Each structure stands twice: as C-alpha cells, then as structure tokens.
Amino acid sequence: MSEPNEIADHADPVIDGIWHWQVSNTNIGGAISSSHALQDDGRSVLIDPVRLGPDALEELPAPHAVLLTAKCHQRSAWRYRAQFNAEVWAPVGTTPMDGDPDHRYAEGDVLPGGLRAVRTPGPQEVHYCLLLEREPGVLFCSDLLTHYPERGLDFVPLRFHEDPDATRRSVEGLLDLPFEVLCLDHGVPLTSDAKPAIQGLLERTA
Numbered sequence: 001m002s003e004p005n006e007i008a009d010h011a012d013p014v015i016d017g018i019w020h021w022q023v024s025n026t027n028i029g030g031a032i033s034s035s036h037a038l039q040d041d042g043r044s045v046l047i048d049p050v051r052l053g054p055d056a057l058e059e060l061p062a063p064h065a066v067l068l069t070a071k072c073h074q075r076s077a078w079r080y081r082a083q084f085n086a087e088v089w090a091p092v093g094t095t096p097m098d099g100d101p102d103h104r105y106a107e108g109d110v111l112p113g114g115l116r117a118v119r120t121p122g123p124q125e126v127h128y129c130l131l132l133e134r135e136p137g138v139l140f141c142s143d144l145l146t147h148y149p150e151r152g153l154d155f156v157p158l159r160f161h162e163d164p165d166a167t168r169r170s171v172e173g174l175l176d177l178p179f180e181v182l183c184l185d186h187g188v189p190l191t192s193d194a195k196p197a198i199q200g201l202l203e204r205t206a
Contacts, residue, residue, distance in 0.1 A: 002074040002098050004033060007051040011037065011060060014189045015181060018138060019060060022188075023050050032148070033075070036140060036183050037063065038113045038132065045113035047130060047140050048073040048185050049080060065089060065112035069142035070127045073185060074098050091117070093126040118177065120144055122167025123156065129174070137179035144171050145198070147187035153197040155205070156186060168205075174198055 006023035014020050017039035025033040035049040037060050044061040048069055052060075063086045066077045071094040078099040081088050089111055090101035105111055107119040107128075115130040123143035132138040143160075144167055147153050155171070158164040175195055182194035190197060 002027075002072075003076050003079065004050055007053050008035075008056065009053045010056045011052060014183060015136070015138070015191065018181075018183070020183065020189055021050070021052050021056070025050070032146075032186055034183075034185055034187060035075070037061075038115070040064070040113040045111075045115070046077075046080060046086070047115075047183075048142065049076050051076045051079070067111055067113075067115065067130060068101070069130065069140070069185070070124050071095060071097055072124065073142065087112075091126045091128055115140070120170035120173070122163050122165075122170045123161045125162060127170075131177055131179060133178055136181055137177075138181040138183060139174065139177060139179040139194075140183045140185075141174070142185050144174075145182075145184055145187075145201075147182070147184050147190055147197075149188065153190070153201050155201070168202075171198060172202060 004025045004027050008021040011019040011021040019037045022032050022034040024030045036047045037044045043064040046063045046066045066086050066088045068090040087102040089103045092104045092106045105117050109117045118129045120129045130140040143156050161167050182190040
C-alpha cells in the first residue's frame with residue numbers, strides 16, 4: 001500500500017495560511033515524509049498528505065482538494081477523498097494509481113489554491129513541483145531536495161532517481177522561479193535564504 005502507517009500528531013505553521021507536518025515513514029526505511037496544507041477561501045488544499053491525527057486535522061480548514069506531485073506520493077490521498085469528499089488532482093501521464101484521480105493536470109496549469117504546476121523530471125519522468133506565486137512566493141518541492149536542520153539542504157539520494165542528471169537540471173531551474181519559501185516533501189521548510197541554499201548545494205556538488 002502507498003499509505004504509510006504512521007500518523008503525525010500535530011501540524012506546524014510555516015507562514016500565514018500554510019501548515020507542515022511529517023512522519024518517519026517505514027515505507028521508505030524510516031525517512032521523513034512531509035506534507036502541507038494551504039488555506040484556500042476558508043477551506044484548504046492538501047499537498048501530498050500523510051495522515052494527520054484527527055484532533056490536529058480538525059484545527060485546519062477542511063480540505064476540498066488533494067494535490068499529488070507524483071505517483072509515489074499518493075500517501076493518504078484516497079483516505080482524505082473519502083473522508084472529506086476532497087477531489088484528487090494528479091499529473092497527466094502517471095501509470096495506474098491506487099485510485100482514479102478526479103482531475104489531471106499538466107505543466108503550467110493553475111490548480112486549487114492558485115498553485116501553478118512546474119514539471120521537474122528526474123526522480124520520475126512524471127514529477128512536479130507546485131508554485132504559489134503570490135507574495136512571498138512558496139515552492140512546494142517534491143522529491144528533488146531534502147532539508148534536515150542538522151544536515152542542511154541536500155538532494156534526495158540520487159540512487160533513488162530515474163534520471164539523476166535530469167534531477168540536477170530541474171533543481172537548477174528552480175532558481176528561475178519566484179519564491180522565497182521552500183516547502184519540501186522530505187524535511188522541514190526553509191522560510192529564508194532558500195535560493196542561496198539551492199545555489200550553494202549546486203556549487204558543492206558540481
């Protein structure tokens with residue numbers, strides 16, 4: 001099953017209207033899997049959600065959409081569709097998933113919450129980041145990068161990627177996008193100096 005067994009017991013605010021939570025996911029050897037919610041007109045959009053405990057979930061606006069950045073991040077999407085009647089959005093071109101998405105999207109499409117789809121191949125051929133362009137600019141980054149405070153910003157281990165060279169090109173392309181806050185599917189968000197951290201990583205690994 002794609003859904004991890006672990007359940008987060010709280011969600012932390014990132015900036016106004018965005019929350020983050022994470023679990024140590026035994027499906028991927030205990031590594032951190034992170035998720036986010038974005039406030040959207042009194043409701044919320046869930047991005048690659050792992051489970052959040054019911055008390056913590058009640059503290060967030062009720063979700064009306066679940067956005068998936070790649071097939072490998074289905075996680076608890078189908079649970080939350082059933083629980084909240086939230087529509088699931090997934091990229092065009094994924095191989096069959098655990099459920100059938102309600103909507104498909106492609107590069108440049110604007111999704112619920114005002115998020116723009118940015119194709120970032122490398123981890124998989126069909127792989128996206130999601131960009132919130134309104135100030136201060138927030139990038140929800142899927143399987144390209146990790147951020148753990150004790151280790152700093154790094155690539156998701158490239159041995160797990162279908163095309164590591166494409167991953168690097170995708171990360172280089174992030175520097176052209178208008179954002180200040182970087183939210184990751186593996187690790188804690190960076191709320192400042194995100195682009196310098198990306199540039200530093202590219203220089204260290206050149």
